[in-house]
Amino acid sequence: MLPFQRVTIIGMGLIGSSLARAVKAQMPGVLLRVSDGSPDVCERVRELGLADEVCDQPATAVIDAEHVVLAVPVGAMAGVLAEIAGDMAPGAVISDVGSVKESVLKAMTAAMPSHVHIVPGHPVAGTERSGPDAGFASLFDGRWCILTPEDVGSAATAQVAAFWERLGAKVEMMEAAHHDRVLAVTSHLPHLIAYSIVGTASDLESVTRSEVIKFSAGGFRDFTRIAASDPVMWRDVFLNNKDAVLEVLGRFTEDLVALQRAIRWEDGDTLEALFTRTRAIRRSIIDEGQDTDAEDFGRPHDGGAA
């Protein structure tokens, strides 16, 4: 049985368009309506044939929907919620795919009428690409989807969990605030650091930008992938998960300063001890199926030149 018969997705970027493709691939019986704030994106989604109906207005797309999923940047959620609140069907479930959960839960609770069930969600999946052409149906396959509803035992929560499982995801329940602390470490801080180092490297006087690009295979290029992620989405993540990000960033800076000190004082033992310890984490991530076991991420052995 389908968890939902009528699904609406608002926002047709990488995640929203992947979700549309996944729903069509795994639940072809679903009536799928989508919408996007950009007329160009709506047009492209029509050309790609990603949904049964592409609506120019989000409010039109949610009428009669049993499950509405917001796939817009976290900072745009409140605006969309205000637009659709009056048209949500009684008993409908509102959810999302945002990378921050406490602020989204608050915005949903403030905007939605009491006859709507709120089940915020976050599939931990993505690539560095953006837009409706970047999506693909298997994006959520084998990945975790974290749900952060206030009532974990509700029928609505069970339905949303079943929905993600049909798309191949593994579902985990978490308190919104805890989600935000976990993702601050596993996603937000890594992105901030990657953006920062790529900025630093392109602004030096003693080393040219063309040298940085040329010799990037020494490690730098690994950071540039996530530093190519969507700027608006990530701006909103940092603005909406400020406290947790600042906390873990403070911790990171403290540890980095300790390493700086170890280098200055030529304390090789401290360096070697840390470098040995970090190997084990990579092994665990591979054993858990959360990354490829292929060396160099499975990049082609010639470095990938086209």
Next chain:
Amino acid sequence: MLPFQRVTIIGMGLIGSSLARAVKAQMPGVLLRVSDGSPDVCERVRELGLADEVCDQPATAVIDAEHVVLAVPVGAMAGVLAEIAGDMAPGAVISDVGSVKESVLKAMTAAMPSHVHIVPGHPVAGTERSGPDAGFASLFDGRWCILTPEDVGSAATAQVAAFWERLGAKVEMMEAAHHDRVLAVTSHLPHLIAYSIVGTASDLESVTRSEVIKFSAGGFRDFTRIAASDPVMWRDVFLNNKDAVLEVLGRFTEDLVALQRAIRWEDGDTLEALFTRTRAIRRSIIDEGQDTDAEDFGRPHDGGAA
């Protein structure tokens, strides 16, 4: 014509064993002798059949060699140089593959007799794996190899350049001190930061290590690859390129603190401007053939679970 008829490689880790395989693949006429400080590694290299002769002592391996390449951690170079100095043939060329060049150039100049030509080198290539089984013949294909001889116009320099070009590498000449500044940015700082963040993430109280592993697909897993690199090799890099690393680390910390401030004061424009700028660098790296154009590094779409 072969650049060298008799080649010796000391150190049979990832780079040394890749070099041995590449020499055998691209220059089968070369007489290849190798050596390693570990008897187990020597034994394994014999089993793998990577060279014409595997010598237990490096001094034995260099007798009659026209080209000797040191592929040991930077901190082990001086010891090996002392062992082989008395047995280097007149007119022989000594080179290496170390990630730091000024300290290696100094050590070579101090240790080698005047009848030996000194051409330090650094192929900017590698994976997170270590040891003789991790090597492969195409590692240097399409990658840059930086040479830092004092005399860039010498016959010995031309021969070493020809040697690397035969293995598929592109050769660049650079002053040793400048090499160390460039690599501090493109390789050493990224490794230091990756080691540091992986350490930070595994030591938090509010987020468990198993949560970090489980939800690492949000970005963190990208950092764990290079944080799985050889601990001793990397310890030696930081001890031997201290000044350049500390300088660029200071610059990075400054930029990161500015970002921290932008988050604290909710300055979304500053964040978005940086995040937009960094996208262009990734594009340039791909256009230059220094990384794969495939999304997510070409990882399998299911995340790579075996």
